[in-house]
Amino acid sequence: MYQPLWLTFKLAFVTTVCLIIIGIPIAAGLAQTKSKLKSIAEAVISLPLVLPPSVLGFYLLLAFSPQNGLGKMLNDVLNLRLIFSFTGLMLGSVIYSLPFMVHPVQAGLEALPVSLKEASQTLGKSNITTFFKVLLPNIKPALLTGAILTFAHTLGEFGLVLMIGGNIPGVTRVASIAVYDEVEALNFSTAHVYAGVLLAVSFVILLIVYTTNRHIFKKRITQ
């Protein structure tokens, strides 16, 4: 019974780790660039915010399908099947939750005074050192917000998972799908467990986001 919950948290955790690695450089690039393509990149990254998950899932299903280009290549060259697999689910989740990591981090970086970066440069430090030693440590609240929102958002995935993962117990059957399944089968007591856990975890997560942000906000004001 706990398998869907375990799977859900595993997916959320792996997605969050992937997005910390992928999302931060993207956010840093967007915060820095003066390119005209910036708006296009921002719009693409924000698409999952407004697109129905089933639409995103539909396109990913086509892209991952072993009959078509990308999926066929992955299948033939790397022997990697993304449809109805945990890896595919993970990849989908990373795309689906990308704005939740990129937006807070980008906003955090853009809000830092330019003089911090410039001071570090005049002290002889490379842009990489400046980024890791000066910029990132000063946007900790934004990083925390990004990571937590990514985690929470992945917990709540439904449409996308159903489209590209299906409902395979132990592989792609996450808690949100299990709730639906159990209700369909009129197993309300099991559905209660899944629903209750998701509700409690989501609430606690949002509580953490709001308390930390308010704490930091207050601290800034009193300075």
Added chain:
Amino acid sequence: MISINIQKQLHMAQGMGMLNINVQISSKSFTAVYGPSGAGKTSLLRMIAGLMQPQQGSIEVDGVTWFNSVTKINHTPQNRDIGFVFQDNALFPNMTVEENLLYALPKYADKSRIYRLLDMVGLQSLVRQRPEFLSGGQKQRVALARALVRQPKVLLLDEPLSAVDDLTRVSLQNNLQQLHHELGLTTIMVSHNVPEIFKLADNVIHLDNGLVKQNETPARVFNILNAQHGLTLLGEVVQVNNSEIFILADGNIIKVKQALQTAHLSIGSKVSIHAADLSLKKLS
């Protein structure tokens, strides 16, 4: 010797304009950059530091080219031998005072120079504090010490003392003067404060609307040689009665006795007030 010959299109006080600067600054001198807001003072400093790129021209420091638009040389700020003190001090909030200075220390350099600098600006007791717990003056002291950790040849200061109270300002000026001499720095400081310029600078670059208006000693720039013995104020009559005339001059109302030659004055008349025998009284 620093030779600067640069041109750049900039947003200035009166809209888009051309910053066109051609000056020489001698080594180990203290130069103040003075002028109205939007004259290009900070831009000049940033271009020397490599934080902003001129469109044309060259910057040469002791025979080494830092920038040249023809030969396409443009050293990064990291590779220019400078210390920069920002107007907002730009201390790193995630580091203590000590860590801010340690961050600036080049690899394998002797740590003791950090403590010597902190000693010189009187901050030994605050090494473990984070910037948020320091006063404005203390922050600028840390910023000054941090800018000197790399032992730069040129120290650039962007109105470092504009946000501190008068007492702190004087003590910071003393710090700055001492460090400038002891470390043999070539110092370039943007400042609006005339007494400060007189106290610290050997030379003033007076910028106006992107051009060098004067490049002289403070005494010449501020025309001390033509100083007058008296005082003349221009004002406007605001009230007249039988014995006295009230005049608004420089925001003050001044009362002057009626006399024969003032009998024809009425409200709104423009006048000049002359005072000889000025006397001074020390405040506080």
